[in-house]
Amino acid sequence: MSQKSAYFNCLGGVSGDMILGAMVDVGLKPEFFNSIVKSLKLDNVVISASKDYRHGVIGTKIHIELNEQEKQRFKIKDFLYKLEHSDLSDEIIKTSQGILESIGEAESKVHNIDIDSLVLHELGSLDTLIDVTCCVAGVDELNLDFVYSSPLPTGSGTVLTEHGVTPVPAPVTMAILSKHNVPLKPPPVESMDTGEMVTPTGAILLSHLAKFEQPCMTVDKLGYGLGQRNPESYPNVLGLWIGKNEDEPQSLLLLETNIDDSTPEILSYVVDRLISNGALDAWTTPINMKKNRTGVLLSVLSIPGLDMRLRGIINRETTTLGIRAQTVKRFASRRENILVDTELGLIPVKLRYINDEPSDLSPEYDVCRKIAMERQVPLKDVMDIARYHAKKLIN
Incomplete structure (x- = not known):
């Protein structure tokens, strides 16, 4: 079974306009993005694209003309209002709102200001709303089953912002990367300051839209989005590969340790x-250890590169004397998350496919549980209602 996938190769960094440029380079038209701007009911905004070079790489540079609106600054709630009153699909609106709310939460945390009172600086420009919404719509238009990304380069040195000179990554960017557990790698040039390579918008978009792993895939289309700068030390480009992955097994790490002196409450916390x-x-499994002592086998499935962090948690939170690690292969079924509109509210449902045909429907437990508690209705009834509407949607 072939699945259409995208892989962002972030060697030269990532920003919102670089993602848009890469999408145009693989076939989307600037006119499509202008139709999204029109659906947002934004006046005097034009998106265009041009070819250019960054070192030996030719790619697409995106230009967003705000026509004397560059200095306007908005709050997150202003962006959410514009989305709510747009002509976009519910799915694009909801995804874009979630991304923008995450930006607001990061800014609020860094500046210690309530999100409703926070007036954004660089991120308060219409650029942010356009980048986020067009990127979300672009993923939908490309009809992708999966989106992947390489680890993000940290960059080095400092960057000048409206708040003054800040270290790289900027504090807001670092707050986003930390919250979403985004894997990072050193900049391509270690001997000099690269400046900012990952913008807050680029960080939040990939953290919401992509899995940070490289799939086994055949590449049908290749494109490059160009950044604003053209440094001498590295090409400021974002690669985008579009192709198919053929159910190749994914190599993962299985971490295991035996524990015989902990409590169920502690182990439940560790798993969370x-x-x-x-x-x-x-997960945990009951086992019998030496001298027939009862114990628990703690097992953890990790992508490569994340195991050090997870081993640190196990060491700090349990009394383990050692952790075993082995490479395992996982054959994952194709899955899709859909949002169904029911008489009880919006409920996410996970859809599993077998041979490209929908097979199983699994309503999101936490959402269903919350609705059941609030409405005082049986949990099984909430889940049955979600399944009913999901079946109607896919049929």
């Missing part, structure tokens, strides 16, 4: 912490 820090899965 591991999953919230990026583990693909974590």
